Amino acid sequence: METKNMMEFKEEELMACCGSRIFAEEMEKACPFPSLEEAIVAARDIWFNKVNVNGWLQAFSVHPQIGHSPPSSSLSTFAQWSKGEQSTALSTATSSSLQELSEWNARYEEKFGFVFLICASGRSTEEILAELKIRYPNRPIVEFEIAAGEQMKITELRLAKLFSTKTKASSTGDQYSEAISKKAEDRMSIIGGHLAAALESSVGKTYQRPTRTRPPITTHVLDVSRGSPGAGIEVWLEAWKGPQPRPIFGDPDMNGWVIQGSSFTDNDGRSGQLMSIVDAVNPGIYRISFNTGKYCPGGFFPYVSIVFEIRESQKLEHFHVPLLLSPFSFTTYRGS
Template sequence: MEPQWTEKDFLRCSGSTKLAREMAAAAPFADLDHAVQYARDIWFNKVDVKGWLEAFAVHPEIGATSKPISQWSKEEQSAAMATSGGSTMQELIEWNARYKEKFGFVFLICASGRGSPEILSELKRRFVNRPIVELEAAAEEEMKIIELRLKKLFDSKLRTSSSQTAQVSAGKHEVQKDRIGVIGGHLMAVAKVLSEKPTVTAGRTRPPITTHVLDTARGSPASGLEVRLEMWKGAQSSPSIAERDSRSWVLHGSSITNSEGRTSPLMAITDDVEPGFYRMSFNTGIYNPSGFFPYVSIVFEIRESQKSEHFHVPLLLSPFSFSTYRGS
């Protein structure tokens, strides 16, 4: 019997109503991997900052006892609770409060299998982040939690479906005994053929290289900013710091950032990105006419061993400074 999927099911995996609605509309999924990839695309490309905060708000603080905690949260925090000494847990509670006061949302971390000392150390490490950077880090951790909960959801649905199927089959067994024997023989033969076929893994749901731009001076996404992605195709194996020949950089794609500071795809969706040197350029002079930087170019290398990975290269911008980092 085919499992039934509802918006409420997916809301258990994430507090985002947007994600739950989109997942329920797309269900059923071929397998867990397909569901996870679909969820990643929704979470990072369709759910806005407000939706992220909506999802963060349903999570209890590590060690919290002031409000009801779901069974899944209890399971995810079990290692932390088992390794928490009195002083460690008290310190964790205090740092949780400091974190929430600074950033405005609960400290998000995929706690499954992590002890409280490790969680406390990570909280302290991330506490120094700027709010816009920490928001991105929290969103990444939330996605890890969503993946874990999707697996639990799939497991529970399959168990329920198998149980229901077994009950129906038992009730009809005597009436259909002979026919089931014939059909069963055919099914076993088909299953044998299918088991010999190689497993096909679903590909990417977004391009291998993505970006977004955040205006740290205004504390908001930077919209209307032109972005270009190019790849090095020069005679030399790598671009020199003195290289001035723009023809050696081949354009992959360009776009204008939207209201969320994100671009449309800068390259095609492919399972393996071509290894080499890439340059992402931002027309910051038009965005900040009175700023110090007429444009910003970020050059990075993708190695052969990394070609199946995802590279998120954001720009954190103000009129007189900028920074970047390797995201995922």
């Protein structure tokens, strides 16, 4: 592997891919990258594991509303890319569909506190509007994680653009010329549709599967009564190893639980590492328990346990099992 193939990026270049300053700083530290695939693996790790809530909100805040093209006078790379990504939506829009989209954008932002975020590349106005209506009923914490996932899709596409532009520039010696930018944009019409498949194919050949950057089971706690992360809560992860294949409801002999790891939630409500980072998690029944009684002494729950099953067909997937807690109620869901 030759040094000339290693890609270096500056913080401001990376800010065009994702508007989070923390993300850009961490990506610059992780440079150089030998390939787009390795840059994307690093980006996912940084975005989901190192960028905090404020960093996510900062990234969301720089996006224009879907259907609102950035000012034509703007010369920033971010603005130009954003305009290109919305080109299909804008070209398929009618005055009535744009009006309806604007109204729904306003309703969404009023409910959730941030702009509706979707990877708009190649999507029509009708498709985007339909997705907005589907996501609008979501609980805020659920929608927040969906928006973070959409931001990651956008970031991946823009990293591909950045790689494409830099690769061409280094081979011609004419950095960011108009012709190169046009060619890079043309290539992205193909990359945008097939990036996920290309990554899966290339990584499958080289590494069999992307190496995990976090344990396969994670959690976080949100204190919905305060509207803030639940920090300092003790968390245990256990696996069922009893004589029966699975715990039986109502069986008083529940001594088959074996602890896998424990930690305390940090200031963002995220747990520390609860198990080893492995590519394939053992299928079976798992239990995450939270010491909610110590966190909220006057609450109704001395502790909360969430039991779930990982099947053989799911052993390569990631399981994020958060706790949304108040003194007198709690809920959970499978996140990403």
